[in-house]
Amino acid sequence: MIVPILTNISVPKAWASADYFNQEVIEMAQLEVKNLTKYYKDVLALTEVNFTVGKGEFVSIIGPSGSGKTTLIRCINRLVDATDGSIHYEGTDLLTLKGSPLRHARAKIGMIFQHYNLVTRLTVIENVLHGRLGYKSNIAGVLGIYSEHEKEKAIEVLSLVGLEKYVYRRCDQLSGGQMQRVGIARALVQDPAIILCDEPISSLDPSSAKIIMDYLRKIQNELGITIIVNLHQVDVAKKYAERILGFNSGRLVFDASPSDLTTDTIHHIYGAEAGELIIN
Amino acid sequence: MPAVGRYFCRQKLKFTLIFLGLVLIYWTASRITEFNLIDGFRAAPRVITWFFTNLIPDTKAWERFPRILDKLIETIFMSVMATVTAAVVSFVFAVMGSRTTRINTAIGGISRVVASINRNIPIAVWAMVFLLAFGQSGFTGFLALFFYTFGFLTRAFIETIDEASSSSVEALRAVGASYPHIITQAVVPSSLPQMISWILYMIETNIRSATLVGLLTGSGIGFMFSIYYKSLQYKSAALVILSLVAVVLTIELISNVLRRLIL
Numbered sequence: 419m420i421v422p423i424l425t426n427i428s429v430p431k432a433w434a435s436a437d438y439f440n441q442e443v444i445e446m447a448q449l450e451v452k453n454l455t456k457y458y459k460d461v462l463a464l465t466e467v468n469f470t471v472g473k474g475e476f477v478s479i480i481g482p483s484g485s486g487k488t489t490l491i492r493c494i495n496r497l498v499d500a501t502d503g504s505i506h507y508e509g510t511d512l513l514t515l516k517g518s519p520l521r522h523a524r525a526k527i528g529m530i531f532q533h534y535n536l537v538t539r540l541t542v543i544e545n546v547l548h549g550r551l552g553y554k555s556n557i558a559g560v561l562g563i564y565s566e567h568e569k570e571k572a573i574e575v576l577s578l579v580g581l582e583k584y585v586y587r588r589c590d591q592l593s594g595g596q597m598q599r600v601g602i603a604r605a606l607v608q609d610p611a612i613i614l615c616d617e618p619i620s621s622l623d624p625s626s627a628k629i630i631m632d633y634l635r636k637i638q639n640e641l642g643i644t645i646i647v648n649l650h651q652v653d654v655a656k657k658y659a660e661r662i663l664g665f666n667s668g669r670l671v672f673d674a675s676p677s678d679l680t681t682d683t684i685h686h687i688y689g690a691e692a693g694e695l696i697i698n
Numbered sequence: 699m700p701a702v703g704r705y706f707c708r709q710k711l712k713f714t715l716i717f718l719g720l721v722l723i724y725w726t727a728s729r730i731t732e733f734n735l736i737d738g739f740r741a742a743p744r745v746i747t748w749f750f751t752n753l754i755p756d757t758k759a760w761e762r763f764p765r766i767l768d769k770l771i772e773t774i775f776m777s778v779m780a781t782v783t784a785a786v787v788s789f790v791f792a793v794m795g796s797r798t799t800r801i802n803t804a805i806g807g808i809s810r811v812v813a814s815i816n817r818n819i820p821i822a823v824w825a826m827v828f829l830l831a832f833g834q835s836g837f838t839g840f841l842a843l844f845f846y847t848f849g850f851l852t853r854a855f856i857e858t859i860d861e862a863s864s865s866s867v868e869a870l871r872a873v874g875a876s877y878p879h880i881i882t883q884a885v886v887p888s889s890l891p892q893m894i895s896w897i898l899y900m901i902e903t904n905i906r907s908a909t910l911v912g913l914l915t916g917s918g919i920g921f922m923f924s925i926y927y928k929s930l931q932y933k934s935a936a937l938v939i940l941s942l943v944a945v946v947l948t949i950e951l952i953s954n955v956l957r958r959l960i961l
Contacts, residue, residue: 495872524874535869537888548883552874559879601869608873 447506448473448644449494449612454503456489456668463489464668467503473611474642476635478655481665482688487648490665491614494646495527496520508611525552528605528613528643532620534597538590542581542600545589546572549607568607575606579633595626602633606641613637615647619654631658652684753936762934763941766922770941773918774949776836777904780843781851785897788813788848792855798864799885801877809852816849821907825914834916842911843904854896855889863888891960898953905946 449471456464464486471477479487492498494505496512505512507523515523528549536545550568551559564572576582579599589597598618605613615634619627635658638645649655655662656676664672664679664687672683728734791809793799800806824842832838866884875883912920919938926935 497868497872521874521876524872527872529869529872531865531869533865535865537863537866537884539891540887548870548875549873551870551876551879551883554875554879556876556878559876560882562883604869604873 447471448508449646450504450506451490451494452504452506454490454493454505455501456486456493456498457501462668464493464500467668467670469663469670469673471612471644471646474638474644476638476645476658476660477647477663478659478661479646479648479663479665480650480652480655480687483650484667485665486668487665488616489668491529491616491646491648494614495524495529521552525608526610526612528608528610530598530601530605530613530615530618532617534594534601534621536589536597536600536604538597539588541586541588542576542592542603543569543572543585545600546576546603546607549604552608572603572607575603576600578606579603593626594622595629598622598626598630599633602630602637606637610643612644612646615645617648617650620650627654634658652679752932753939754933755937755940756933759931759934759937763937766919766934766938766941769919769922770945772836773908773912773920774905774945776840776918777843777908778901780840781847781897781901781904784844784847785851785893785900788851788855789893791848791852792859793881793885795852796856796859798860798867799881810856813849813852813856816845817853818849819846821846821911822914825911829915836915836917838915839908839911839917842915843908846907847900847904851896851900855893858889858892858896859885862892894960895957898956902946902949902953905949909942 447470451467451469454464454467456462467486467490479490481487489498493500494507494512496515500513503513507527510519510523512520512523537548544562547562547564547568549572550564554563557563573582573585576585579602581596581599581603584592584596589600592600601618602613613634618634619630622630631654634645634647637643647655647659656679659676662672662674662676662679663670664683666687666689672679672687791813794801794805795809795813797806800809821842824845825839828838828841832841863885866888867880870880870884908918909920909923912918912922913924914920916924919942923935923938926932926938
């Protein structure tokens with residue numbers, strides 16, 4: 419996938435040295451997954467997964483239930499510990515990190531969950547500010563001390579996702595779509611370079627789902643944040659993603675742009691019978 | 699006989715045998731203890747009349763009311779103190795024992811087992827154990843209430859934490875929050891109301907239990923009751939019972955109001 423991108427850029431001849439290209443290649447790969455393998459006890463969840471994600475890409479991961487999508491996402495920010503392989507994120511191997519280096523790496527990776535995973539008894543702003551905890555000392559975090567700048571930033575991201583009127587509302591009074599927007603705001607306030615989304619629209623009605631997907635696209639376009647999103651809906655993946663990764667039984671079986679996603683490849687990812695249902 | 703008929707025949711036979719077995723056990727037990735159910739029922743009207751003639755507090759009983767009230771208040775505060783102290787210790791054990799927040803499986807297992815042992819020993823047995831160790835005193839009663847409450851609340855808190863906060867704990871881990879952050883910012887806010895509800899329930903239960911424990915350990919309202927009872931002053935003992943009922947009902951009323959406010 420490196421080659422076509424480089425041919426699209428008109429590179430001055432003087433720069434087109436080997437050094438320049440190497441540098442460009444390193445910068446392109448913001449996230450590099452190599453030979454990633456995960457066993458849950460004896461059950462194989464991921465096997466020898468290899469791919470790289472460039473900065474600012476919108477990648478969608480599709481595949482049937484149990485194909486390893488969620489495990490993959492969770493391996494990246496270490497909510498699940500991989501059995502083997504490596505994941506390099508902006509140069510550092512995430513899988514070897516422990517303690518505070520791991521916390522700092524996680525602080526730079528946002529995550530959005532299917533069930534929003536908010537503290538529903540707290541207000542919207544309190545939940546958003548949780549996104550800053552990765553940068554906080556124990557005492558400041560425990561006492562919930564946030565700087566004025568952080569509070570302003572929280573209000574700013576809330577207006578970005580259209581929740582400026584709900585700042586002081588308790589989260590259990592919000593609708594599903596609004597709660598997911600709080601989830602997005604919590605990820606944004608982290609100031610992340612990448613946001614992982616684990617089936618962000620699976621619990622939402624179609625119109626809320628569209629709103630959420632549009633916000634994700636906006637975040638990618640305007641803030642240049644890389645988006646990796648697990649989806650059950652192939653049509654949504656085709657509409658929003660620039661690149662699709664297809665998984666089946668823990669294997670990466672498809673890695674190309676949405677336009678390459680043909681009937682045959684969908685059958686390949688989902689199995690023949692399920693594939694037909696998806697296409698019709 | 700067809701197969702389905704044989705099946706129901708077998709089922710009926712099974713239940714008949716179980717029923718006959720129960721009857722046999724009852725008959726044997728009543729022979730050994732020389733208990734007669736029919737005599738028991740026949741005595742009921744006499745018991746009720748006795749209740750109304752002997753257990754209505756007289757003026758002498760009412761004269762003792764200030765002292766009874768004194769002991770009653772002592773018992774209430776003893777229960778509140780034992781429950782609150784136990785709740786603090788229970789919270790620590792619950793955090794260690796919960797699947798969501800435990801540091802590792804070994805510590806998690808240990809804290810669950812400790813809590814389970816404490817919970818499964820009846821409060822009266824705790825009272826007897828501490829009676830042997832510390833003699834008759836208020837402290838003995840406190841310890842008995844404390845240990846049982848600790849076991850019970852740990853179990854209740856573990857379930858509360860797992861139920862209320864596992865998803866937000868995951869989110870905070872993903873954000874890079876530290877362990878103390880996760881406990882204070884996710885676990886406490888999401889489980890505190892349910893925990894307070896359990897504490898209120900335990901305070902109610904402990905006021906009732908404290909009476910019984912007091913009988914054994916010679917403290918509080920239970921001791922008051924046993925003095926009047928043993929000196930055959932039934933009317934004063936009755937006043938103790940009536941005031942206890944009033945207190946228990948009032949406390950339940952208060953805690954229901956509190957629950958509605960926090961949940």
